[in-house]
Amino acid sequence: MTELQSLLKRQLAGWPEAARRYRDLREVQTKEITIGGMPVRVQYNPARAVSTLARTDAASIAARPCFLCRGNRPQQQVALPFEGCDGRRYEILVNPFPIFPEHFTIPAVDHVPQRIAGRFPDMLRLAEAFPDMTVFYNGPESGASAPDHFHFQMGCKGFLPVERHFGLLGPKTVMRPGAAAIALTSAYIPGLPVITAPDAESAEAAFLRVLRSLPVSPRTGEPQINILCWTERNTCAESRNSHGNISRERTAGNIIFRVLVIPRKAHRPSCYYAPEGEAVRISPASVDLGGVFIVPVDEDFRRTDAGVLQNIIRETVDTSWQPVIDVGLLTAPELRVRFNQPFSISGIRGQEGLSGDRDNISGEQVFSLQDGMVRWNGKCYGKIEFRPASAESTFTLHRVKIGINFHWEREEDQMFSGGLTVLPTEEGLTAINSVPVEDYLLSVISSEMNGDAPEEFLKAHAVISRSWLLARPTLGGGDSETANGTANACKGHSVEHSVSGGLPDSVADSSEEHSDNGPERIIRWYDREDHTLFDVCADDHCQRYQGLLRAGNANIRLAVEATRGLVLTDGPDGSICDTRFSKCCGGVTERFSACWADEDFPYLQAIRDNAAGYRLSRTTCSGPAEDTGIMASQLESVPTPCTETRAECHSRRIASETTAKTASETSEVQRNTTYQPDKRIAIISKPADESSADVPDLSDEQTARNWILSSPEAFCNTSDPDLLSTVLNSYDQETADFYRWKVEYTQAGLSDLLHRRSGIDFGDVLELRPLKRGASGRIIELLIRGTLRTVIVGKELEIRRWLSESHLYSSAFVVDTVYEQRPGISEIVTTGGNPVGGPVGEPVTKQTSVPNITGAARTAETAAAETGRTSASSDAADTRPDNTDTHIVDTHVSSEIHPDPVPVRFILHGAGWGHGVGLCQIGAAAMSARGGTFDRILAHYFRGSCLTRLY
Structure with missing residues (x-):
């Protein structure tokens, strides 16, 4: 018998009222309903009325005694002490109003507010100490009631569907901060962050990354949130090659942490407040959203069906979460920043002696490097983090270099939204911008090309820029907490005015061979894994990210919003594609191994960039016959996330197709797509090895000479000034002889x-x-x-x-x-x-x-x-x-x-211009100008890939 089971047995033996409720729990009515592929249960539990029907206004909370403080508990209730991290003290109590067969409440010894910040490590410690339990936390305005005394709860594992049937959530990894992985659910409630980590330290780092990205409620000082956490025995340890592909080895006995984060947008749904006879009084908390919905009223229980539960989820759960990334903007001995609207200091090291208002920082600021520290307003600090005071807050960073070591190199002032961290490194002060992925893409698309480019081209680029970013094996792994607060912004790269840009002296890999029998060999390539303090840099070494001044174009905003969460994957159930792109392929695209590591990927192959190659990119059909027959050319523009079910979405897509494509369009490119229930769109193009007959053998020297000395027809073989002026930014237009x-x-x-x-x-x-x-x-x-x-x-x-x-x-x-x-x-x-x-x-x-x-x-x-x-x-x-x-x-x-x-x-x-791997920007723009849709463009350049919505 475990320590917890012993506590429960003693309490039920000496506390008749609690014993009665646990006996009644065995007889409660339940019914099973399937929501988004997950079997959930509805439990009629009258004893929970004390929480579910509790008044949650401030006056009512203030008037009632705190039932978690020692002096207000029942005399029969005994406590099992538990010590959290840093000496924080808790008491484990048997919950006298159970939902689980074994249900415990863990309040802090002291009466402190319900705030998870600083206490999440204690939640992990509980999960590790009691591996048979699921630990959960209901944040302020996110529980059945609204207690003002900090506490966790836990119940026996195997009871909540999200834990028992975790695989049915269909988590898709979007970030890998350190040893952890942050995924998004694709079923049941799509879009919930899920953390998997091999240890408590990496789990905490990943959780803090998610927590900091959520909006803070002005009433409570922290995000509205529910958290569920448990441990599992890991029988598969993951290892990764240089490109992030997973291989698994059996390593029985390892512990992994699972953390399901449920952001909230409302405490209770509208049906809770409906008139008598129509109301369903479900006040959703971690247990409900974990798959066991508690109803304390019999009539409400009978009225609860799938539609009611879906509406409750839709009204109370925020599924708009997206990854927040750290972008290295600039490294220089001195940084000059103007806060255009108020910012607050959200984190600081060495803050002793900090004077002035921490919550109203605005105007021009100067930061300089002094003795390995950040000097600001006469004081020195190890690191300073600024958080925008409102969604409208922006900052301007002066004298940012762009196009570093390319012929268009120049300086400009750039404006950004999101957070700002000023960090000392060996090269100077590094400015790091924390920004949501979709906001990052607004700037990337406008920085990489002209906002007046063809609409379908902008959509295609939004998808590949998002895919490239989220395919990064270590996305989220930047670590600014280094010894003495200093570190290289980019391994081995020392620059005066920028973090690693167009000329990254750090190498992802290199080899130098010396032989008495032959010449020296110096083989090097450069890739995005160079960065250690942030996820990506702001220049051509990664993707151009030049702030908000170019991002205001309505066309770009529409393209990003229309493709929100869409990525290319390596087949329907594969990993996210590493979607490379360059300005001009020169007529034939290149393989990955020619430019980076000695490995190739089926979606990055040589294809002929012309109409003949385009025709060969039609998709193959896979899946049940009833799911086929939707033409890729018939797919409408992908809308911003909707709330309809996938079946409803499928039916609407078919019913809405009223415009037939012309015979010429259909004969040019005809591709079928398979609808898959766990994805909004699946577009599978024919693999490159089935459609490469038109590609000349340019590895042969004479063939290459003939090819390069001619001007073969290709999408990117254009001198159309109108097209080029809409695709290329002003400084890119200085290069005219690109083909x-x-x-x-x-x-x-x-x-x-x-x-x-x-x-x-x-x-x-x-x-x-x-x-x-x-x-x-x-x-x-x-x-x-x-x-x-x-x-x-x-x-x-x-x-x-x-x-x-x-x-x-x-x-x-x-x-x-x-x-x-x-x-x-x-x-x-x-x-x-x-x-x-x-x-x-x-x-x-x-x-x-x-x-x-x-x-x-x-x-x-x-x-x-x-x-x-x-x-x-x-x-x-x-x-x-x-x-x-x-x-x-x-x-x-x-x-x-x-x-x-x-x-x-x-x-x-x-x-050509650039490495030539993946999408050819000028070629794709020409395809779009000729009527090609974004999905056709992607199928042309990334053969065998699948268009998938992550969130």
């Missing part, structure tokens, strides 16, 4: 550039030779041979960094090497230096034709910024492949006269 481009280097310029950008002195550069290409023609490994050193460099971003003062447009390029003219010998041009696989140092000379390149001339500002580079594209108005300039080449060069010639110039002809 095909050309740059030149002098020998001196290239040697100096490589020395500065790589730190390696190559001497004179003799050869640039592609050794390995990806599916889009992007170079994965490039051999650079000089008179002093020979190095193989990769992957694509490292190649782009070495060959540009900022970043080369892409690594999809071919090389023409120009040698010096001599008396009687014309200028010599070699294509690519040496054939792939040929001996190093054996120059090849041949006649070559170089076409004029699509696109206008690059700006003088850009050209001037690139040492040793000149552009020859200013006369490139004609884009026909056969419009060429011919270089005369003498193939009779004696090795005795020129045994190891030193080139005088290198000419790169390139394709």
